[in-house]
Every structure is written in structure tokens, then in C-alpha cells.
Amino acid sequence: MxxxxxxxxxxxxxxxxxxxxxxxxxxxxxxxxxxxxxxxxxxxxxxxxxxxxxxxxxxxxxxxxxxxxxxxxxxxxEPTEYDRMIDRAEEIRRRADLGEPTSGVPWDETFETRLRSSAQKGR
Known part of the structure; x- marks a missing residue:
């Protein structure tokens, strides 16, 4: 191509x-x-x-x-906006992994989702 x-x-x-x-x-x-x-x-x-x-x-x-x-x-x-989005997603993931609140979604729901995802992946 x-x-x-x-x-x-x-x-x-x-x-x-x-x-x-x-x-x-x-x-x-x-x-x-x-x-x-x-x-x-x-x-x-x-x-x-x-x-x-x-x-x-x-x-x-x-x-x-x-x-x-x-x-x-x-x-x-828009590379700058893309980089900001990735940084924000990484920050939300980090906070969810630590059990901290994340904006927009209750932390317990986010944490539960991450636990299920990790369990399904065998981690």
C-alpha cells in the first residue's frame, strides 16, 4: 500500500x-x-x-x-488531543487500580469492572 x-x-x-x-x-x-x-x-x-x-x-x-x-x-x-486522552485514560486506570475514585463513574463500579477484567485475563 x-x-x-x-x-x-x-x-x-x-x-x-x-x-x-x-x-x-x-x-x-x-x-x-x-x-x-x-x-x-x-x-x-x-x-x-x-x-x-x-x-x-x-x-x-x-x-x-x-x-x-x-x-x-x-x-x-489531532496528535496533541490524542496524547491528552491517553494520559487521562492512564491516570483513570491508575486511580481505579488503587481503588481511588474516578470522575464520572463511582469508584466501586470502576474497581469491580477492573477486577472482573483482570480475572478474565488470568491476572
């Missing part, structure tokens, strides 16, 4: 990226909207999903991969 912006060195604005993704959810458009550091992971996961879909004669893995990466591209359209 070689989808690239039309002009070398030109970085589209977050609004342009989001608008392009509203109009086109194709793998090519998603890849063109992703930051360079995500391209290898996208390529690998897309090819794996494509292979799995072919092997199983079921397009679900491919649709899930494309949807996941579409959301990722939309979120990463």
Missing part, C-alpha cells in the same frame, strides 16, 4: 483528515490519514485480517480491523 498525501511534506489539518474519513472509510483512505509511525502496524494487521477473512470465508475480521483503524485515524488526526 502506498497511499500518501498529494504534496510531499504537506500535513493535512485535523479537520481535513476527519472530513476525508467521513467521506471515505476505505483502507486506502484510513492508511493515508494515519501518522507515519502507525503504518507498519496498520499494514500488518490489515493483511492478517484479510488472510483470516479469506481462510474463514467471513469478512468480519476485515470489517473489525478497518473499523478499529478508522477510529484510530480519527482520534490521531
Amino acid at each position: 502506498t497511499a500518501q498525501p498529494h504534496e510531499s511534506g504537506y500535513r493535512r489539518t485535523p479537520e481535513e483528515i476527519r472530513a476525508s474519513l467521513r467521506d471515505d472509510r476505505s483502507p486506502r483512505a484510513i492508511r493515508a490519514a494515519l501518522p507515519v509511525e502507525d503504518l507498519d502496524a496498520f499494514d500488518r494487521q490489515y493483511r492478517e485480517a484479510l488472510q483470516k477473512a479469506g481462510d474463514e470465508l467471513d469478512l468480519t475480521p476485515l470489517h473489525e480491523c478497518v473499523e478499529t483503524w478508522w477510529r484510530h485515524a480519527v482520534l490521531k488526526a
Whole structure:
């Protein structure tokens, strides 16, 4: 896959990226909207999903991969906002792990959810 912006060195604005993704959810458009550091992971996961879909004669893995990466591209359209969101999520997770209150959701519900998740993962 070689989808690239039309002009070398030109970085589209977050609004342009989001608008392009509203109009086109194709793998090519998603890849063109992703930051360079995500391209290898996208390529690998897309090819794996494509292979799995072919092997199983079921397009679900491919649709899930494309949807996941579409959301990722939309979120990463604004790198600073994306970094803030990740930092906030990590802080909420840290507080939930310690049993501290997290904003918006009662701490006991958050803590219970984290315990269930950990138990299901075998941790």
C-alpha cells in the first residue's frame, strides 16, 4: 500500500483528515490519514485480517480491523488531543487500580469492572 498525501511534506489539518474519513472509510483512505509511525502496524494487521477473512470465508475480521483503524485515524488526526486522552485514560486506570475514585463513574463500579477484567485475563 502506498497511499500518501498529494504534496510531499504537506500535513493535512485535523479537520481535513476527519472530513476525508467521513467521506471515505476505505483502507486506502484510513492508511493515508494515519501518522507515519502507525503504518507498519496498520499494514500488518490489515493483511492478517484479510488472510483470516479469506481462510474463514467471513469478512468480519476485515470489517473489525478497518473499523478499529478508522477510529484510530480519527482520534490521531489531532496528535496533541490524542496524547491528552491517553494520559487521562492512564491516570483513570491508575486511580481505579488503587481503588481511588474516578470522575464520572463511582469508584466501586470502576474497581469491580477492573477486577472482573483482570480475572478474565488470568491476572
